[in-house]
Amino acid sequence: MRFSNMFQEARxxxxxxxxxxxxxxxxxxxxxxxxxxxxxxxRIEWTQELRRERTENFIPVFEEFRKNxxxxxxxxxxxxxxxxxxxEISSVRARILSVLGIINLTILGISGxxxxxxxxxxxxxxxxxxxxxxxxxxxASHELRTPLTSLKSEIEVALRDNxxxxxxxxxxxxxxxxxxxxxxxxxxxxxKLNRYQGETSGLTFSQVNLKAVAEExxxxxxxxxxxxxxxxxKNLKNAKIKGNExxxxxxxxxxxxxxxxxxxxxxxVIISTKKEGRSASLEVKDFGVGIEKQDIxxxxxxxxxxxxxxxxxxxxGYGLGLSIAKSIAEIHNAKILVSSTPNKGSSFxxxxx
Numbered sequence: 001m002r003f004s005n006m007f008q009e010a011r012x013x014x015x016x017x018x019x020x021x022x023x024x025x026x027x028x029x030x031x032x033x034x035x036x037x038x039x040x041x042x043r044i045e046w047t048q049e050l051r052r053e054r055t056e057n058f059i060p061v062f063e064e065f066r067k068n069x070x071x072x073x074x075x076x077x078x079x080x081x082x083x084x085x086x087x088e089i090s091s092v093r094a095r096i097l098s099v100l101g102i103i104n105l106t107i108l109g110i111s112g113x114x115x116x117x118x119x120x121x122x123x124x125x126x127x128x129x130x131x132x133x134x135x136x137x138x139x140a141s142h143e144l145r146t147p148l149t150s151l152k153s154e155i156e157v158a159l160r161d162n163x164x165x166x167x168x169x170x171x172x173x174x175x176x177x178x179x180x181x182x183x184x185x186x187x188x189x190x191x192k193l194n195r196y197q198g199e200t201s202g203l204t205f206s207q208v209n210l211k212a213v214a215e216e217x218x219x220x221x222x223x224x225x226x227x228x229x230x231x232x233x234k235n236l237k238n239a240k241i242k243g244n245e246x247x248x249x250x251x252x253x254x255x256x257x258x259x260x261x262x263x264x265x266x267x268x269v270i271i272s273t274k275k276e277g278r279s280a281s282l283e284v285k286d287f288g289v290g291i292e293k294q295d296i297x298x299x300x301x302x303x304x305x306x307x308x309x310x311x312x313x314x315x316x317g318y319g320l321g322l323s324i325a326k327s328i329a330e331i332h333n334a335k336i337l338v339s340s341t342p343n344k345g346s347s348f349x350x351x352x353x
Contacts, residue, residue, distance in 0.1 A: 007123060007127050010123055011116065011119045011120055011123055012116075012119075014115075014119035014122060014123065015112070015115040015116045015119045018111070018115035018118065018119060019108070019111050019112055019115050022107065022111040022115070023104070023107070023108060023111070026103075026104055026107045026108075027104065030100045030103070030104055033100065034096060034097065034100060037096055038093065038096075041089050041092060041093060042089075044089065045089040048089075144183060144186065147179035147180070147182045147183050148179075148183070150175075150179050151176055151179050151180075154172055154175060154176060155172075155176070158172050190320070192250070192324050193302070193320055193323060193324050193327065196247065196324055196327035196328050196331060203244040203247060203331065204244060205242050205243055205244055206242070206243075206244075206245070207240055207241075207242060208240065208241055208242070208243045208244070208245045208248060209238055209239065209240050210236075210239040210240070210241060210248070210273040210280055210281075210282050210352075211236040211237060211238050211239060211273050212245075213245065213248045213249050213252050213273075213282070214234065214236050214252055214271050214272075214273050214282060215234075215236065216249050216252075217249050217252035217253040217255075217256055217271070218232050218234065218256065218271060220249070220253050220256075221253060221256045221257050221260060224257065224260055225260050225269070228260060228263070228265050229265045229266050230260050230263055230265065230266070230267055230268060230269055231267075231268040231269070232256070232268070232269050232270075232271065233268050233269065233270045233271070234270075234271055234272075235270060235271070235272040235273075236271070236272065236273045237272075237273055237274045237275065238273075238275065239273045239274055239275040239280035239281070239282075240275070240280070241280050241332070241352045243332045243352075244331070244332075247328045247331065247332075248328070248332070250324070250325075250328060251282075251324075251325045251328040251329060251350065252271070252282060252284070254321040254322065254324060254325045255282075255284040255325060255348050255350075256269065256271060256284055257321065258284075258286075258321060258322065258348075259284050259285070259286035259288065259346070259348075260286075262286065262288040262289050262346075263286045263287060263288035263289075263345075264288065264289075267286070267287050267288060268287065269284065269285070269286045269287075270283075270284070270285045270286075271283070271284050271285075272285070278353070279351060279352060279353050280352045281349055281350060281351050281352065282349070282350045282352075283347060283348065283349040283350070284347070284348050285345065285346070285347040285348075286345050286346055286347075287344065287345035288345055288346065289342070289343060290340045290341050290342040290343055290344055290345055290346055291338070291340040291342070291346055292342055293340075296338055296340065299322050299338070300322050300323055300325075300326040300336070301319075301323065302319065302320055302323045304319045304322075304323075329350055332352060333352075333353060334350050334351055334352045334353070335350070335351050336348055336349070336350050336351075337349045337350075337351060
């Protein structure tokens with residue numbers, strides 16, 4: 001509620017600023033228009049006054065001329081001196097000011113509505129980012145709280161038990177070490193996520209062969225694959241791009257690890273690299289549980305659980321791997337394309353342009 005109020009206040013302030021700028025521009029042009037028209041009206045007014053004075057001065061002279069001709073017995077041409085039509089300049093000025101006022105009030109109303117809408121659109125990405133940050137902090141806190149609570153509970157129980165044996169103490173320490181490993185793994189994920197979503201100046205870019213990247217990533221996950229009796233099939237071709245080799249190996253490792261994690265024992269995972277003109281691609285395909293169509297847009301979100309995006313199969317993880325992979329791809333101006341069929345498998349393709 002507090003953030004909502006802050007967002008509304010910021011939106012109103014931004015709308016006011018938009019409105020002030022628009023009205024200053026509108027009033028400036030209105031002033032320029034009025035001054036230009038007023039100058040022309042002043043010229044017309046001066047011309048009308050001059051003609052009126054000339055007419056008034058001509059009538060007595062003409063009358064004297066006519067009388068003199070009559071005394072001499074001469075006829076005088078007959079014509080009618082009509083007064084010139086005049087424009088009431090003051091009323092014209094008033095009408096112009098009235099029209100400009102109506103125009104500016106209309107602009108004020110339209111600008112207010114449009115400014116409020118644009119202010120909302122302008123603040124929308126910021127609001128989204130703040131909400132994501134809040135969710136991120138909340139999720140990270142939750143993930144850290146779970147192992148910490150487990151550690152605290154086990155230690156408290158052990159301290160209250162005066163008859164703890166050496167074997168039980170070792171078992172407790174082993175359990176505690178597992179929880180510490182979980183927190184260490186989470187902290188590493190968070191560090192990597194911050195690194196790849198922050199400044200990229202620390203990354204060195206050079207010519208990298210995606211084939212070598214795929215080979216190294218396959219080696220990193222080979223033990224995990226062996227444990228699950230999953231075969232990693234390679235279809236690798238030379239595909240050189242400009243990038244950071246370590247981060248690309250990280251990306252490929254994440255995709256392979258995910259493919260193995262969500263595949264049943266005895267299945268296979270295929271990793272491919274190829275070059276197509278000026279573009280290159282790295283693809284990881286599995287034949288596991290797949291992803292529901294409605295979940296695909298969310299799988300790259302931080303802390304989006306793999307077990308909710310990959311069907312009923314339960315898998316360990318924090319939902320940060322694919323988020324890190326996406327960040328690495330964006331650093332390299334690449335896109336990760338996903339195609340998946342539930343219960344048949346998924347394909348993740350990284351396209352480098």
